Amino acid sequence: MTIYKSVTGKKKILKLYDEQLGRLKTVYSDKWISTSFGETHLIETGNLVGIPLLVFHGGNATTAYNLLACDFLMNDFHIYAVDTIGHPGKSEEVSLSARNYDYGKWAGEVIDALGYESICCFGGSFGAGILAKLMCAAPEKVQRAGLYVPAGIKNASAINSMSMMFPMIMYWITHKDNWLKKCMLPMAVTEENITHDIYETAKLSINYTNVKAGMPSNVAGKDMKNCKAPTLVMAAEKDCLFPAKRVLPRAEQIIENVTTYLLVGRGHMSSLTESEKQMIIEFLKRE
Numbered sequence: 001m002t003i004y005k006s007v008t009g010k011k012k013i014l015k016l017y018d019e020q021l022g023r024l025k026t027v028y029s030d031k032w033i034s035t036s037f038g039e040t041h042l043i044e045t046g047n048l049v050g051i052p053l054l055v056f057h058g059g060n061a062t063t064a065y066n067l068l069a070c071d072f073l074m075n076d077f078h079i080y081a082v083d084t085i086g087h088p089g090k091s092e093e094v095s096l097s098a099r100n101y102d103y104g105k106w107a108g109e110v111i112d113a114l115g116y117e118s119i120c121c122f123g124g125s126f127g128a129g130i131l132a133k134l135m136c137a138a139p140e141k142v143q144r145a146g147l148y149v150p151a152g153i154k155n156a157s158a159i160n161s162m163s164m165m166f167p168m169i170m171y172w173i174t175h176k177d178n179w180l181k182k183c184m185l186p187m188a189v190t191e192e193n194i195t196h197d198i199y200e201t202a203k204l205s206i207n208y209t210n211v212k213a214g215m216p217s218n219v220a221g222k223d224m225k226n227c228k229a230p231t232l233v234m235a236a237e238k239d240c241l242f243p244a245k246r247v248l249p250r251a252e253q254i255i256e257n258v259t260t261y262l263l264v265g266r267g268h269m270s271s272l273t274e275s276e277k278q279m280i281i282e283f284l285k286r287e
Helices: 007-019 065-070 102-114 124-139 158-174 175-186 196-208 243-252 272-287
Strands: 028-034 036-046 052-054 079-081 119-124 144-148 229-234 259-262
Touching: 007 196, 028 102, 036 052, 036 065, 052 065, 052 102, 052 272, 065 079, 065 196, 079 102, 102 119, 102 124, 119 124, 124 144, 144 272, 158 175, 158 272, 175 196, 175 229, 175 272, 196 259, 229 243, 229 272, 243 259
Parallel strands: 052 079, 052 119, 119 144, 144 229, 229 259
Antiparallel strands: 028 036, 036 079
């Protein structure tokens, strides 16, 4: 069962994937590992004598795009950037449920297959939701955690994304770029945040895949309490999917060792300041 709508669509997605990888400023290598959920592909890159860091990408995105967005991590960390199973990329096309802890169990098996008892982890959006599931399913495997605009802590109600529905329907009907950009604008807040790479990656995913996972559901507080790893949660004030006013208070309630940070005035798609990037680096490096 393929997640792609056509062979041509898959080729276009993987062509962009490889082109984005080619723009990395550091050497990288492909790595395949086996899990009970299916073969999983990773990119190994960064500082190979640095602190090991497992990185999860967002929805309607790929590891290749995510590495461009997370280039600030390259100098300090030995990065394993994983292609989420059942999503665009090079991992097996197996759909997992986002409503249970399957993604967390899969991530735990990835850590085992890499040969680590525990590892530092970083994820954004859907990828942060996977990390939250991992913190519940296998808390002992997480050394430190960074969750950026995370799913799975306290998601917005469906009505918050209604403003994106009409433009998306119109895009499906017309395939005109202006409708897709209007769909993305509530997440981006300003058009400047819809970069070429964000747009092209999301456009190909929307056009050519049938990813059925949905957003990671909110984790159970009683399960998250078992994770003692120092955790940084960064949520955006104007995020229509995972708003800070919902995410940060619940994170403080359910995560034992948490530091929260408000991305003031920003939405789901936003850029980090240099000081915020440095804050993430220092948090994940701290012993």
